Amino acid sequence: MANRWGIPKEVEAFVKQRDTSCVYCGQKFLEHSESRKQKASWEHIVNDIRINGIDNISLCCMSCNDSKGAKLLEDWLKSDYCKQNNINRNSVAQVVKAAIKNPPKLK
Numbered sequence: 001m002a003n004r005w006g007i008p009k010e011v012e013a014f015v016k017q018r019d020t021s022c023v024y025c026g027q028k029f030l031e032h033s034e035s036r037k038q039k040a041s042w043e044h045i046v047n048d049i050r051i052n053g054i055d056n057i058s059l060c061c062m063s064c065n066d067s068k069g070a071k072l073l074e075d076w077l078k079s080d081y082c083k084q085n086n087i088n089r090n091s092v093a094q095v096v097k098a099a100i101k102n103p104p105k106l107k
């Protein structure tokens with residue numbers, strides 16, 4: 001069983017519990033917010049939709065998701081967006097730090 005983004009149900013449930021704020025900028029999610037900064041979106045830390053374990057699936061705000069797009073995480077962290085929002089390898093959530101150290105791979 002997978003959701004419409006191809007994410008296994010148990011991974012979806014786990015990540016929803018873990019990531020209550022953006023894994024990149026730390027903004028808390030609000031379910032009915034109109035702000036793109038407060039809306040959660042599914043994020044593959046390594047941009048490969050086949051890697052869909054809890055080490056690669058996370059929730060980030062739509063603002064970060066739009067900015068990151070298809071960029072490599074390491075490249076995106078050097079972008080103006082990240083500089084302006086004080087997002088760096090030390091400020092990101094634990095799951096992202098782990099992915100920087102040891103990028104999730106296809107099993």
Ligand SMILES: [Zn+2]
Binds near residue numbers: 060
């Ligand atoms: Zn964010």
